[in-house]
Amino acid sequence: MSATAMWNRRTRKRGPRGVIGTNKQCANETVRCLFDDVRERALPRRDAGDEAFAALLAQKAPMRVDHAGWRRIDACERRLGLAAGRPRIKLVEMHALLAAAAAPAARAA
Numbered sequence: 001m002s003a004t005a006m007w008n009r010r011t012r013k014r015g016p017r018g019v020i021g022t023n024k025q026c027a028n029e030t031v032r033c034l035f036d037d038v039r040e041r042a043l044p045r046r047d048a049g050d051e052a053f054a055a056l057l058a059q060k061a062p063m064r065v066d067h068a069g070w071r072r073i074d075a076c077e078r079r080l081g082l083a084a085g086r087p088r089i090k091l092v093e094m095h096a097l098l099a100a101a102a103a104p105a106a107r108a109a
Contacts, residue, residue, distance in 0.1 A: 069101030
């Protein structure tokens with residue numbers, strides 16, 4: 001969870017690029033952050049329940065997009081592509097991605 005938030009912060013700065021080897025620096029930083037969280041006992045205990053995990057996730061990654069949001073982004077990209085005669089048009093700006101993820105399902109554009 002924290003690791004995902006860290007990777008997301010890194011990729012927001014420069015965007016995911018290249019192949020797996022290109023992203024090793026990000027992977028190393030992600031793992032370091034994960035170990036820091038374990039060492040600082042910042043992760044919820046296994047028996048803490050979903051609510052504790054959701055609270056930690058909200059704290060560490062307030063701009064996160066859940067699966068439903070990802071599906072709205074996907075639908076929006078497909079609609080944009082359909083209008084242009086293409087399979088999809090990718091959203092690449094963070095504000096456009098977040099807006100599509102937050103939009104009502106029928107209007108995610």
